[in-house]
Amino acid sequence: MSEQHTRRAVDIGLLRQSTGATWRATPVIMRQVILALLPGIVLYAYLIDARVLLGLTIAVIAALLFEAMVMWLRKRPVTSRLGDGSAAVTGVLLALSVPPGLPAWQLIIGCGVAILLAKHVFGGLGHNPFNPAMVAFAVLIVSFPVTMTDWPMTADPVARVALGDPAGTWDAMTSQTPLDRYRAHARITTGDTVFTLSSPGTAWVVIALAWLGGGLWLLWMRVITWHAPVALLVSLGTCHGLATLISPTAMPIGIALLGGATLFGAFFIVTDPVSGAATPRGRLLFGAGVGVLTFLIRQFGSWPEGFAFAVLIMNAAVPLIDRLDRPRVR
Amino acid sequence: MTDIDTHALIVDGLWRRNPALVQLLGLCPLLAVSTSVVDAAALGLATLLTLLVANLAVSLLRKHISEAVRLPLQILVIAGTVTLLELLLAAWLPRLHESLGIFLPLIVTNCLILARTEAFARHHTPDRATIDALATGAGFALALLALGAVREIVGQGTVFAGLDKLTGHTEALPGISLFAAEHGLVLAILPPGAFILLGLMLALLKPGR
Numbered sequence: 100m101s102e103q104h105t106r107r108a109v110d111i112g113l114l115r116q117s118t119g120a121t122w123r124a125t126p127v128i129m130r131q132v133i134l135a136l137l138p139g140i141v142l143y144a145y146l147i148d149a150r151v152l153l154g155l156t157i158a159v160i161a162a163l164l165f166e167a168m169v170m171w172l173r174k175r176p177v178t179s180r181l182g183d184g185s186a187a188v189t190g191v192l193l194a195l196s197v198p199p200g201l202p203a204w205q206l207i208i209g210c211g212v213a214i215l216l217a218k219h220v221f222g223g224l225g226h227n228p229f230n231p232a233m234v235a236f237a238v239l240i241v242s243f244p245v246t247m248t249d250w251p252m253t254a255d256p257v258a259r260v261a262l263g264d265p266a267g268t269w270d271a272m273t274s275q276t277p278l279d280r281y282r283a284h285a286r287i288t289t290g291d292t293v294f295t296l297s298s299p300g301t302a303w304v305v306i307a308l309a310w311l312g313g314g315l316w317l318l319w320m321r322v323i324t325w326h327a328p329v330a331l332l333v334s335l336g337t338c339h340g341l342a343t344l345i346s347p348t349a350m351p352i353g354i355a356l357l358g359g360a361t362l363f364g365a366f367f368i369v370t371d372p373v374s375g376a377a378t379p380r381g382r383l384l385f386g387a388g389v390g391v392l393t394f395l396i397r398q399f400g401s402w403p404e405g406f407a408f409a410v411l412i413m414n415a416a417v418p419l420i421d422r423l424d425r426p427r428v429r
Numbered sequence: 430m431t432d433i434d435t436h437a438l439i440v441d442g443l444w445r446r447n448p449a450l451v452q453l454l455g456l457c458p459l460l461a462v463s464t465s466v467v468d469a470a471a472l473g474l475a476t477l478l479t480l481l482v483a484n485l486a487v488s489l490l491r492k493h494i495s496e497a498v499r500l501p502l503q504i505l506v507i508a509g510t511v512t513l514l515e516l517l518l519a520a521w522l523p524r525l526h527e528s529l530g531i532f533l534p535l536i537v538t539n540c541l542i543l544a545r546t547e548a549f550a551r552h553h554t555p556d557r558a559t560i561d562a563l564a565t566g567a568g569f570a571l572a573l574l575a576l577g578a579v580r581e582i583v584g585q586g587t588v589f590a591g592l593d594k595l596t597g598h599t600e601a602l603p604g605i606s607l608f609a610a611e612h613g614l615v616l617a618i619l620p621p622g623a624f625i626l627l628g629l630m631l632a633l634l635k636p637g638r
Contacts, residue, residue: 208614216625242615 125224129184131322135313136191136367142309143195146302151199154206155191161210162190169219185224189213192232192367196360196407197239198250205243209235229414230374236407248403307362314366323370326379330386331365331393332356338394350397360406361393368406374414378424385420388413433553435560442564448541449572450634455541459573460623462532464584466604467591469577471525472532473570475514480542480566481559482510487550488558494551503546508537525594541569579626584618585610 143151166186170177193209217234221227240247317323336356342349355361360368369375369386376385389409396405448454455476462472486506487494494502515533518526526533536542545565550558581587590604616622 220628238614238616241619242613242617244615245611 125183125185128322129188131317131320132188132367133184133191135317135322136195136310137313139306139309139313139363140195142306143199146305148199151194154194154197154199154201154203157203158190158194158206158210159187160190161207162186162193162214165211165214169215169223173219173223175223183224186214189218189231189235193235195363196232196236197247200249201239201243201246205239205246209239212238225373227373228417230368230371230410233368233407233410233414237411240402240407304357307357310362310366314362317366317370323366324379324382326382327369327375327386327389328365330383331369331390332361334387334390335361335394336390338391342394342398355394355397360404364389364406364410368410369413374417376417376420376424378421381417381420381424384423385413385417388416433557438557438560439564442561442566443568443571447568447572448544448565449569450631452541452544454544455539455569456627458532458535458539459569459576460620460627462529463573463576463580463623464618465581465591466574466577466589467595468528469573470570471595472529472536473566473573475518475529475533476536476539476542476573477563477566477570479507479510479514479536479539480545480569481562483507483542483546484550484558484562485555486510487546488553488555491551491553499551500543500547503543503551504537507542507546511537522594522597528591528594541565576623576627576630579630580617580622582607583614583626584616584622585613 140151140155163181163186167177167181170181190210190213193213194206197206197209213231213235216238217229217231218224218227314323314328318325318328336352339350339352339355343351365386369389376382389406392409392412393405396402396408400408402408442448446452449456449459458472458476463469483503483506487503490502490506511534514536515526518529518533545561549561553561578588581590586608587604587606587610589602591602592598592604593600593602596602614622617626
């Protein structure tokens with residue numbers, strides 16, 4: 100499927116998300132993506148922080164308002180584009196990528212960046228070279244490093260029981276995802292302590308598995324294809340595996356794959372049909388590239404999570420990847 | 430060459446053919462030094478002054494410069510002016526000199542200045558060349574100032590921070606603070622922010638043309 104082909108299809112309101120899948124109207128696909136995210140969202144609100152629901156509401160409303168504003172400015176039909184749900188999905192993906200306690204105005208700036216700068220400056224749905232939610236994430240983490248790494252402190256008793264601390268001996272749930280937790284841990288201890296996936300990191304693992312479940316459902320519904328997610332997980336796993344062999348203090352594969360943004364990104368970000376590669380082989384390459392770059396940024400970079408930057412770099416490489424895999428017809 | 434109307438020269442330099450916003454000349458200093466109002470104003474003034482001296486000199490010498498060596502000679506005039514300016518700043522406003530760093534000597538390579546001496550000053554009388562230099566230089570300085578103001582406000586929540594560098598005060602002047610620095614969009618003062626904000630500025634000005 101050529102790039103031109105995709106763009107034309109998107110223009111008339113269709114989006115084919117996978118080779119071998121039937122052409123489907125964009126709203127249907129967007130609804131299925133939201134449905135696939137629901138279990139993870141419910142678990143997130145229950146186990147980690149209910150404020151995520153507020154964040155989701157704000158992000159979706161802001162994304163829709165920005166979308167309506169741009170469509171009005173561009174003198175295009177406003178209602179048809181709002182109805183396709185793509186702006187809402189961008190809002191949802193962004194809200195799930197940032198800490199739930201992020202101040203609302205920062206989240207709204209993020210939505211504005213995603214819709215205005217990442218999407219409509221390039222021509223709107225189907226024309227954006229970069230994943231809008233990841234552009235917004237990158238802008239936010241660069242601009243607000245403090246609030247963007249402030250994962251929730253919660254003393255919610257329900258969460259404690261669910262996570263196996265009925266006695267209430269914790270002062271609070273720690274403020275980190277397993278990935279941050281590991282990094283912080285690795286910085287303090289010098290390698291002789293074995294890090295185990297224990298509470299409260301477990302909550303994040305449960306949620307990661309919910310993303311995996313939603314992703315598998317999307318795969319089963321043929322909304323996405325397996326190429327990019329599998330390539331991402333294999334390359335990221337391999338990199339972390341090799342790192343563990345070389346250095347015992349490196350992050351274990353389990354945390355690498357279950358922590359951070361890995362599973363969420365594998366099924367909901369690198370599968371983006373617009374900013375990702377077009378052909379099956381291209382998607383394998385795209386996913387593998389994101390995996391390697393994520394590993395490199397996690398291991399050697401200064402950011403707590405390199406996934407968003409890895410996706411943006413590979414987005415920039417997509418025209419090249421698509422070119423490599425173009426049928427040789429003259 | 431017929432003389433060009435003064436009014437047209439001014440409108441061209443400031444707005445219709447604004448070097449930064451329409452011709453997109455001299456983007457390197459425009460993007461690199463526009464992180465604060467004070468730095469932007471200083472570099473804008475320095476560029477304006479250089480352009481003024483260079484335009485005037487090239488215009489005065491226009492009968493004596495042979496066609497074949499005109500480019501090296503123009504560059505020589507510009508480089509001489511910039512060197513003078515740099516030494517003067519180093520002597521009088523050393524902290525400003527330090528703050529502008531490499532971008533002060535780099536004014537020599539600002540294509541805007543060579544463009545004006547080559548395309549305008551060597552064909553016109555000194556008074557036309559002076560007006561052209563003032564209008565074009567002011568157009569560039571104003572664009573630099575506008576971008577500097579936007580980036581400083583959005584990025585740090587201040588305006589005119591570090592004004593002491595320009596006035597020669599010994600104590601640091603914090604400028605006007607609009608909101609706490611930690612609420613600033615740090616991206617605005619990073620290089621990508623310069624590109625994004627300049628792009629937005631161009632887009633906003635587009636309907637006015």
